[in-house]
Amino acid sequence: MGTDFAAVARLLATPARSAVVDALMSGRHLAAGELARIAGVRPSTISEHLAALVDGGLLSVVNAGRHRYYTLAGQDVAAALEAFARICPSTPVRSLRESVGAKSLRVARTCYDHVAGALGVAMFDGMVAQSWLDEDCKLADVGERRLGELGVDVAACRQSRRQFARPCLDWTQRRMHLAGALGAAITQNMQDRGWVEAGRTGRALRITDQGADGLGEWFRVDIRSL
Amino acid sequence: MGTDFAAVARLLATPARSAVVDALMSGRHLAAGELARIAGVRPSTISEHLAALVDGGLLSVVNAGRHRYYTLAGQDVAAALEAFARICPSTPVRSLRESVGAKSLRVARTCYDHVAGALGVAMFDGMVAQSWLDEDCKLADVGERRLGELGVDVAACRQSRRQFARPCLDWTQRRMHLAGALGAAITQNMQDRGWVEAGRTGRALRITDQGADGLGEWFRVDIRSL
């Protein structure tokens, strides 16, 4: 009786798969497309790799709308890989610019049209703590009133054919944040108020000084903790 | 900055290499030919694998005559592999017969023409403890006299063109045992006395009841501890 290292090692033995696992070692949830970009391969290729990794028990996947978020299958896998990493070489950081961009994304970013990242999660927590809505994104009267005071047209959101308010899994935080028409309206409102500014590239957001004050006052978010 | 799992995983990603590492996980030293047999490939093939594993830092090699003994490169490698093994499946034991044979080999076997295995090491320890010879296989007067009493023709061994007495690394014990002409003569004497019998297949030895007594009396070997 022995150990079949080959079965699992095969799953890590290619640069693309190694990059995938490495990216997930932080415990984050990452979508297939994001992993394809990280690994530097086409979506079709990463899809096959991800299927193999899930089949091999290293990764688990959760469906979220048209995204599929992949993460390490469990604590035992993470621990084994961490120990294994001690005898593996390090890959150099690709570029400082990329590194800075990644950190910016982690803190605040948009997911389609609503706020995600640490900020999105913190805002969701703040709204739940103030009983504006519950964990399932059911909006309470107090929440509707306060959002109205803030300038969000909740009624218009309800009339939209789009789903009104729904939870959305955030991959950097393994936590939920608010999506749907309401999430989009709040985000639009924040941009109109100058609380956040869109970064130059893609989905990153920058929080302004007014945003820091307003987020603390209305959403009980301490941006220093993000 | 990330971890390049692929570089090391590649080294384990084939059944032959996996079998090699698995066999060495016990901490033993194994010769290339033995590893080829275990892995089920030709010597030329295993040689390439072993070179890659050494080059990759997983294995280290020590030259011993015309043998080359391979072992895990260090404690860190062993620890990492042990952790990694927790997420790897187990290979079924190939056959009961093979398993029994392996255990027999571990305890007592011949290495060319002298006794190796746990028995060889224990006999070596017993002779050193009684000051028959030192760690470098330098034979003392008391050793020469006692061996003569046992029936070993030490003088003939000296006259042989073959190396008189030399230490030989045992792969199951990571310890030295006695080789050379003297080791061969002692082994021959033990067989003549009926202390040990050659197994049916190859190098395995079976210790008889008289052997148990004689080994205890002359070499201070407790065969129950083997």
Next chain:
DNA sequence: CCGACGCTTCGGCGGGCGCCGAACTCTCGC
């Protein structure tokens, strides 16, 4: 010196598989 043996190197073969592009499915937002 010679043959036997263990191990390595080299050349060549063959299968596996990592990659891609194209087509398809499903969700989302309008």
Next chain:
DNA sequence: GCGAGAGTTCGGCGCCCGCCGAAGCGTCGG
């Protein structure tokens, strides 16, 4: 219903590499 976008499946291409046999090298025993 429709277009856009994310993800998967499928077919095919190319290359890597695991395997072997033959030859070469070093060691051992006689």
